[in-house]
Amino acid sequence: MFTNHEIDRDAFIRGNQPRYVQLANTLINEITDGKYQIGDLLPTEQDMCVQFGVSRFTVREALKKLVQSGLVTRQPGVGSKVISTQMTTAYSQNIMDISDFYRYATDTSLVIQSSEIITITAEQADMLEGSAGETWLFLIGNRFSEKSELPISYTEIWINPAFRAIKGIMGKRSEAIHSEIEKQFGETVVKVEQTITATSLTKKQANALQVKSGSPSLCIARKYRNRKGELIELSISHHPETRFSYNSVFVKNNIPA
Amino acid sequence: MFTNHEIDRDAFIRGNQPRYVQLANTLINEITDGKYQIGDLLPTEQDMCVQFGVSRFTVREALKKLVQSGLVTRQPGVGSKVISTQMTTAYSQNIMDISDFYRYATDTSLVIQSSEIITITAEQADMLEGSAGETWLFLIGNRFSEKSELPISYTEIWINPAFRAIKGIMGKRSEAIHSEIEKQFGETVVKVEQTITATSLTKKQANALQVKSGSPSLCIARKYRNRKGELIELSISHHPETRFSYNSVFVKNNIPA
DNA sequence: GAGTGGTCTAGACCACGAA
C-alpha cells in the first residue's frame, strides 16, 4: 500500500495517469503478451485488490476498459474471461471514443492542397447550419497512410467563419485540423457526429484518388461541435473501395433487456 | 431514503432495473421533455444525491449514461452541461452498444428468401474461419423499413454448422437471426465485429435491390461470436446509396492525453 | 475561497453460477 505522497510521485513519473488507467494498461499488456490464453479467467477482483494494493473500485474501473477494448467479458458467478488477445487495430480505422479521432490523425497524414474563403450559398448554408452569405474557410486535401503512395481519401473541410484566420494549415500535416483549431483559438471539441454513406466518385474526386470516375467510395462526414453545440468544422472524406475499411467491435457486458 | 425492503418492492414494480438506470431514464426524460435547454447546467451531483436520496456513486453512474447518449458533457469546476435535447435516432442506424443490434432488428424486418446447406470452399473457409468441406447454412434475404417498399439491403448470412438445424427462419422476420440462435440453442453472443466498406453491386445484388448493376453500395459485414470466440454467424449486407446511412455520435467526457 | 467533477477507499448486500 502506498501513502498519498508516494502515489503522487509515482503518478508524476508515469505521466500523472489515474491508477485505474495504469492498471488497465498493465493488464492489457499481460493479455497481449500471452500471459493469458483465450478462454482463461483473469484473477478475481478481490485477488487484484490484494495483488496491486488498490481498492475494488479501481480494479473495476480498469476492468471496464478491458471490456470496452473487447479483450474480456465478465459474468457474475464465473469471472473475467479473456475472449481476445490482441487489440483490434490495423491500417483500417477503429473508433470507439472521441479521443480516437486524435489518434487516427497521427497514424496517417493529411496533405492540404488548396485553401480559400468561400461565400456560402443557401444550399451550403443548410449543410453548414449557417446562413447564406457567411464566409467559411474551405480546404481540399488528401490523406495518406505510411504504407502506400496512393491516397486513402479525398477530403473537403469547411471551417466556421470564427476560425477562418487559422494559420499554418497548408501542406503536409500529422495533426488533425480540429485539434489545430483547439490549439490556436482555445476552443474545445466536445461532440462529433459521424455519418457514413456510399457514393459514386465525381471526376474531380476520382482524379485526385487515381481511380475511375463513377467508381464507388465510402463517404464519411463528420461534424465537430463545441460546448454550445455550434458547428466548428465539417469534414467530408471519400475513400475509394479496397483502400479503406471502417471497423468496430461491440462487446456484451450484461444481458440486454 | 428507502429501506432495503422498499427498494426491492419498488424495483419489482419497475422491472427490477438498477437505481442508476432508473435515475438515468428520469433525467433523459426531463431533458428531452424540455425541462433543460441546450447550454443549461444540470443540478450538481451533491444536489441530486439529496433530491433522489441516493449516493454519489449512483448519481455518477446515471450521469455516465447521459454522457454516452450525447446529451451532456461534464467538466470539473463547471458542472454537467446539456449539449443536446434529443436522442439521436432516425430511420438511419445508430449503434453504440451491442444491445443496439437487437433494437435495430425490431425497427426493420428481414425477409429470408432462400436457405440452403452449402459445403464450403477453401476461400469461403478462410472467410468463415473454418475448414473446406464443412457444411454451413446459407441464407439470402432483403431487409425492409416500414417507410418504403424498396428494400434497404440485400443480405447474405452464413450460419455455423453447429446451428444449421435452426428452425422457422424462412419468410418475414422481425427478430434478428443471431437472437433466434441464442433462443433455440442456448448460445450467447458476446462480441460483434463489424467492418464497413464500399463496393460495386453485382448483377444479382442489384436486381434484388432494383438498382443498376455496378452502382455503389455500403457493405456491412458482421461477425457474431460466442464466449469462446467461435464464429456463430457471419452476415454481409449491401445497402444501395441514398437508402441507408450509418450514424454515430462521439462525446468527450474528459480531456484526451 | 468556495464549489465542481475526477479519483479512490473500505466497507456492505445481492443474484447468480458452479461444485
Added chain:
DNA sequence: TCGTGGTCTAGACCACTCG
C-alpha cells in the same frame, strides 16, 4: 454452500473553474 461480479453507501482528497 461458496465465491463471483453487480450494485450501492458514506466517507475522503485532489485539480480545476470562477467570482
